Amino acid sequence: MTDLLAAPSVVPEAAVTVDDGRTRRRLPLGLWFGIAWLVVATFHAYMASRLPWVRGENQRVEGAGRYRIGPSADFWFGSDKLGKDVFARCVYGAKLSITLASVSIVVGLVLGGSLGMIAGYFKGWVDRALAIVIDSLLAFPALVVAALLIGRFDVLQASDIQVAGFGFEWLTRRWSIAIVFSLLSIAPVARIVRAQTLSLSEREYVLAARSLGARTPRILFREILPNLVPAMVSVLFTGIALLLAAEGALAFLGYSIKAPDASWGLMINEARVDIDQYWWATIMPAAMLFMTVLAFNLIGDWVAKRFDIREAAI
Amino acid sequence: MRYVLQRLFQFLIVFVIVTFVVMVFTRIGSRDPVRDLAGGAVGEAQIEEVRQDYPYLDKPLVQQYVYWLGDFVTGDLGRSYLQSQEGIDMFKQRLPATLFIAFWAIVIGLLLAVPIGVYSAYRRDGPFDRIASVSSFGVISMPPVVVGVALLYLVVVRFGYFPTVGASNYVAPWDSPIGHFKNFFVPALTLGLGLGSVWSRFLRADMNLTLQSDFIMLAKAKGVSPGRVLWVHALRASVLSLVTSVALQTSALIGGAVISETFFGPKGIGERLVFAIQGNDILIIQAITAVLVVGVVIANLLVDLLYAVIDPRIRHMRQLG
Numbered sequence: 001m002t003d004l005l006a007a008p009s010v011v012p013e014a015a016v017t018v019d020d021g022r023t024r025r026r027l028p029l030g031l032w033f034g035i036a037w038l039v040v041a042t043f044h045a046y047m048a049s050r051l052p053w054v055r056g057e058n059q060r061v062e063g064a065g066r067y068r069i070g071p072s073a074d075f076w077f078g079s080d081k082l083g084k085d086v087f088a089r090c091v092y093g094a095k096l097s098i099t100l101a102s103v104s105i106v107v108g109l110v111l112g113g114s115l116g117m118i119a120g121y122f123k124g125w126v127d128r129a130l131a132i133v134i135d136s137l138l139a140f141p142a143l144v145v146a147a148l149l150i151g152r153f154d155v156l157q158a159s160d161i162q163v164a165g166f167g168f169e170w171l172t173r174r175w176s177i178a179i180v181f182s183l184l185s186i187a188p189v190a191r192i193v194r195a196q197t198l199s200l201s202e203r204e205y206v207l208a209a210r211s212l213g214a215r216t217p218r219i220l221f222r223e224i225l226p227n228l229v230p231a232m233v234s235v236l237f238t239g240i241a242l243l244l245a246a247e248g249a250l251a252f253l254g255y256s257i258k259a260p261d262a263s264w265g266l267m268i269n270e271a272r273v274d275i276d277q278y279w280w281a282t283i284m285p286a287a288m289l290f291m292t293v294l295a296f297n298l299i300g301d302w303v304a305k306r307f308d309i310r311e312a313a314i
Numbered sequence: 315m316r317y318v319l320q321r322l323f324q325f326l327i328v329f330v331i332v333t334f335v336v337m338v339f340t341r342i343g344s345r346d347p348v349r350d351l352a353g354g355a356v357g358e359a360q361i362e363e364v365r366q367d368y369p370y371l372d373k374p375l376v377q378q379y380v381y382w383l384g385d386f387v388t389g390d391l392g393r394s395y396l397q398s399q400e401g402i403d404m405f406k407q408r409l410p411a412t413l414f415i416a417f418w419a420i421v422i423g424l425l426l427a428v429p430i431g432v433y434s435a436y437r438r439d440g441p442f443d444r445i446a447s448v449s450s451f452g453v454i455s456m457p458p459v460v461v462g463v464a465l466l467y468l469v470v471v472r473f474g475y476f477p478t479v480g481a482s483n484y485v486a487p488w489d490s491p492i493g494h495f496k497n498f499f500v501p502a503l504t505l506g507l508g509l510g511s512v513w514s515r516f517l518r519a520d521m522n523l524t525l526q527s528d529f530i531m532l533a534k535a536k537g538v539s540p541g542r543v544l545w546v547h548a549l550r551a552s553v554l555s556l557v558t559s560v561a562l563q564t565s566a567l568i569g570g571a572v573i574s575e576t577f578f579g580p581k582g583i584g585e586r587l588v589f590a591i592q593g594n595d596i597l598i599i600q601a602i603t604a605v606l607v608v609g610v611v612i613a614n615l616l617v618d619l620l621y622a623v624i625d626p627r628i629r630h631m632r633q634l635g
Binding site for chain 2 (some may be wrong): 030138140141142148155156245253
């Protein structure tokens with residue numbers, strides 16, 4: 001139980017023993033850091049082309065000695081071996097990574113949340129059947145399957161195979177990554193939502209609603225779903241953090257966005273071999289990745305603690 | 315016993331689903347699996363050879379799967395025509411490196427987690443607990459790639475002791491313990507740090523609850539020494555969630571091993587799998603994922619059985635049910 005921002009109806013035990021309002025109101029430093037970092041990062045990421053202090057994504061800075069220069073007032077994060085500004089590429093990489101991760105986790109929340117709710121509410125054979133599906137999905141070595149699928153989607157895009165008259169020219173790397181990440185996020189979400197639904201469906205107000213003659217959809221959407229929101233918000237943030245990390249790993253294996261575009265994992269992978277010659281091109285994107293994952297984790301963990309969701313806590 | 319059989323049956327279903335789905339995945343966008351297996355742009359003679367070895371590849375997917383499963387169970391792990399290597403030889407060559415990385419990572423993780431977790435719980439909210447809590451949260455938020463970069467920069471480049479990027483080789487500990495340490499320490503540490511932080515948090519949380527329970531009070535009242543109370547009475551009662559987490563992390567561990575192998579070197583099964591995916595070496599992809607899934611499943615099963623060993627209450631409940 002954390003002693004934070006307690007609403008009057010759910011005063012946690014810890015807050016009762018605290019003698020004044022001082023500690024009760026204060027949010028943890030980490031949360032502030034997380035929010036601040038995300039605001040700055042997303043602002044930069046989505047406004048990049050309009051900000052005067054961010055150079056173009058692939059804009060090269062011409063002139064002798066512009067390659068591999070260290071961090072300075074002009075190049076905050078230095079420049080890489082092609083003379084591109086590492087800071088600008090970090091910013092552009094942020095946009096792609098964050099967009100992909102958030103879109104995928106939302107899809108995963110909708111699909112996995114429905115599965116988890118159905119499994120947790122109906123129990124019995126429905127639950128058992130869905131449990132096997134969820135267990136199977138969890139047993140996949142996620143990173144490997146992601147690499148495999150993205151590799152095959154590349155082939156599919158290049159081929160002239162048609163399903164029901166539609167080709168697959170649209171299936172670029174961005175789409176395949178979004179599809180694969182959505183698929184991968186279904187099972188963990190379903191597991192958490194199922195556990196939550198199981199305990200929620202035993203509550204008195206659900207029993208009350210049922211004895212008043214409420215139909216199943218009403219109970220699911222009006223009684224249970226609103227109470228799942230905190231868990232889902234928590235999963236949203238920690239899930240984005242996980243997917244950002246996964247994107248980094250995929251890029252590292254060569255299965256993320258392709259070269260002229262920027263992504264943090266890609267930048268790390270490009271420059272890591274020469275880390276002893278110019279460390280900034282590897283360390284800086286790695287630091288950005290770490291800070292962003294940390295920020296999402298901090299927020300997700302705070303939500304989980306605030307609403308006492310055991311399954312979603314780190 | 316009945317419980318074990320039930321679990322075993324459940325895991326069999328999971329195994330079949332996962333391996334079948336992986337097989338379907340390898341066929342996405344492919345018109346002719348025989349040609350893929352032979353290596354793409356090859357002559358008619360080689361394709362004919364593959365067709366003779368694996369005549370079932372033009373049958374419907376379900377039939378192919380049954381043939382493949384039969385082969386797999388009887389020990390025929392497929393063949394890589396790209397590398398001219400039998401699947402079984404490939405495993406002999408590559409599996410030890412991955413197993414060692416995973417093993418040492420788990421050892422490092424536990425060596426970090428148990429002392430930190432126990433001491434944090436013992437001196438709850440003290441300076442050590444706070445520092446440990448913040449730093450373990452930080453390390454959890456580090457993706458394997460970032461840990462790899464950090465270790466590379468802070469350890470490998472600074473001190474010329476460890477082999478650099480991709481230069482590590484597989485050295486068996488019984489051949490040369492020092493060489494083994496040199497080649498495996500950094501990759502294992504890459505994974506072990508993350509595992510250790512996750513586990514120390516689990517252990518601390520669990521331990522906090524245990525230390526408040528009555529039997530700890532009783533042990534203290536009886537005059538059992540504080541060290542014994544902590545390390546024997548409380549620790550044994552608190553390892554349940556730690557053990558669960560070890561099982562849950564196996565899948566993540568595999569992913570991490572792939573990264574760490576590709577990053578630092580001792581080329582193991584994960585690196586081979588990525589290579590197979592790039593070359594669309596379908597039988598090798600199927601064989602390796604199947605073996606990995608079996609590994610995950612066995613880990614889960616072992617943990618399930620360990621529960622009963624650790625916690626007598628669970629043992630009794632299972633015997634009754």
